[in-house]
Amino acid sequence: MATETVTEFRLRARSWLAENMPKRVREAAQAETTDDDEVWARARELQKMLYKGGFAGICFPKEYGGLGLSREYQDVFTEESDVYEMPLVLNVPTLSICAPTIMDMASEELKREHLPAVIRGDEVLVQFLSEPSGGSNLAGVLTRADRDGDSWILNGSKIWSSNAYAADYALCLARTDWDAPKHRGLTMFLIKVHQPGLTVRRIEQVNGQTEFCEEFFDDVIIPASAVVGEINDGWTVATRQLFHERTAVGGGSEFVSGRGARGEYLPSLSELAREVGLENETWARDLVAKAAAHRTVQEQLIPYVISKVEDGSLPGIAMSLIRLFHAETDWLESDVGLELAGAVGVAHDSTTVPGQFARHYLMRQGASLGGGSSEMSRNIISERLLRMPREAADDKDIPFREVRQGR
Ligand SMILES: Cc1cc2nc3c(=O)[nH]c(=O)nc-3n(C[C@H](O)[C@H](O)[C@H](O)COP(=O)(O)OP(=O)(O)OC[C@H]3O[C@@H](n4cnc5c(N)ncnc54)[C@H](O)[C@@H]3O)c2cc1C
Structure with missing residues (x-):
């Protein structure tokens, strides 16, 4: 069968959407809420509808x-x-960060188990990266x-995991060799979020929402098959994950189900x-x-x-440019x-348009932290694109157990 052209695909999508998908109703409550069970149930349902209609996972491989x-x-x-x-709400991190990382780095077994499930709307994935230590x-x-x-036995804690409470699996970075230098003793695992020994606690933010979570691992048992990439080479996996994260947060991922990374229904400034x-x-x-103009x-x-980046004239870390510019634009719009x-x-009556902007302002700092901070x-950009001198790192080549913590 001849490949459908982009225009033919557009026309087919247009008529399918008109017949099958409900029109978006912008309600204040919909604006930035991802901490509501109904929102997640509805997102899974919508993704299933896209899948049934043949419009899910457009850029994911057929297999x-x-x-x-x-x-x-x-x-x-x-x-x-x-x-x-x-x-x-499935855009980040499920579809645009975790799934592409699994696609690039995981075993065939993990890919076949999780990628179709994500595309069908059966699995939500999150990231267990950040820790209370920073x-x-x-x-x-x-x-x-x-x-x-x-098996592996997991102990420790993670924090700021967006929407972990609503997720099925998480990409979790853990230390597996304390005698190796810090980048060389890490392993990435794809773990079940709801299982014995794993406690998920929700964090209430200043805007009253509770989508951030913290997790505590007490002798959580992980099967050997849950390793993503190689044992003790988790940094390579994390680096790829950060590439997808910068791309997604910067607004440039092709692995989304619809409009961009933010997934918010915020009115325009002219409307305000x-x-x-x-x-x-x-x-x-x-x-x-x-x-x-900034936008x-x-x-x-x-x-x-x-x-x-695609033609190779810039390295993958150049996605930091769009990641940074996203934060700058978001800050300006918030202000x-x-x-x-x-x-x-x-x-702060969030049922009104001005109230929605005020509520958005309370998360202003989020844009310069999520997906790695603007300073990072x-x-x-300065060290790896502009080749300026690198920041001193006295802990890079010594066994991690000798690195002093809490300085
Ligand atoms: C909206 C949002 C969503 C998030 N989702 C997730 C998630 O799903 N999973 C997850 O694991 N994490 C998530 N995070 C956490 C996020 O990755 C971290 O907040 C971020 O990496 C910064 O870490 P930190 O908050 O611990 O700050 P710290 O690392 O403690 O840094 C504190 C401040 O010091 C600055 N700083 C630190 N080191 C340097 C340096 N070397 N040079 C210059 N400045 C420096 C930082 O820029 C920052 O301003 C999310 C955060 C937000 C805001």
Whole structure:
């Protein structure tokens, strides 16, 4: 059968979406909520609908349940599906970070078990990377996995795992060799989130939401088959995962089910300006225009960086550019949003448009931390793209057990 062209695919998607998917209703409650069981049940349901209709996992290989098509097909589907209800909470990290990492790094057995399940909407995946001792120094994780015959025994704790409570499996980085230097004694595991010895606790944020979780591992038994990549080579897996994370958070992943990484239904700043009666004020128009210019640059930067990484003229770590620019754009929009919302926003009634911006502002710092901090992105860009001197690291080549902790 001749390959369907992008235009033919677009037209087929358009009519399928119109017949099968409900139109998106933007409700205040939908705006940024991912801490609600109903949202997750609905996302699984929507993903199943996409799968049944033959529009799930567009860029995933056919042998793992996807359609095996290129980014252009996903892009037109994203455009066409923008006005429909889509399982956006599955975008990050399930579809755009964890699944591609499994695809790139895991055993055939794990790929065949998990990738089709993700694409069918049967599995939600999350990341167990950050620890209370600090997320930036990822290679310094203290959670340990000790070999016990055919299994591993996991002990330690993780934190800031988005939506772990709603997930089935997690990619979990643990230390498996304390005599090796810090980057060389790590192993990545794909573990069940709900199992004996693993406690998930939800964290309440300043905006009242509880999507972040912390986990405690007390002698959790992991089968040997759960190792992703090679034993003690978890840093290679983590590096690939961070590549997918920067790409996804920066807004450049092709492995999504619909619009972009954020998955939020936040109104536009011009809508906000109209709502609060500032649409004819010069100062307000200037702010909206500045934010719009920034957003336009970001939208141009994403395909530019992706094309340069794909043709090999920039290394994969260049995704830090779009990751950083995402944070800068989000900060600017948050600041402009609050400025325009003013006192109405501060009253924080999240059923109103200004209230939605005020609520969004409370998570402003999140954009510069999630997916690795902006400072770490700047470090990567300066050291590895611009070739500036590297930050001193006196713990890099010594056995990890000799590295002093808690400094
Ligand atoms: C929205 C969101 C979603 C997240 N989801 C997940 C998730 O699903 N799973 C997960 O494991 N984690 C997740 N995180 C955690 C995130 O990865 C960490 O917050 C991040 O890596 C920073 O780690 P930290 O908060 O421990 O700060 P720290 O590492 O303690 O850093 C504190 C501050 O010091 C700065 N800093 C640290 N080291 C350096 C350095 N060498 N040079 C310059 N500045 C430095 C940092 O930039 C930061 O400003 C999420 C965070 C957010 C906000």
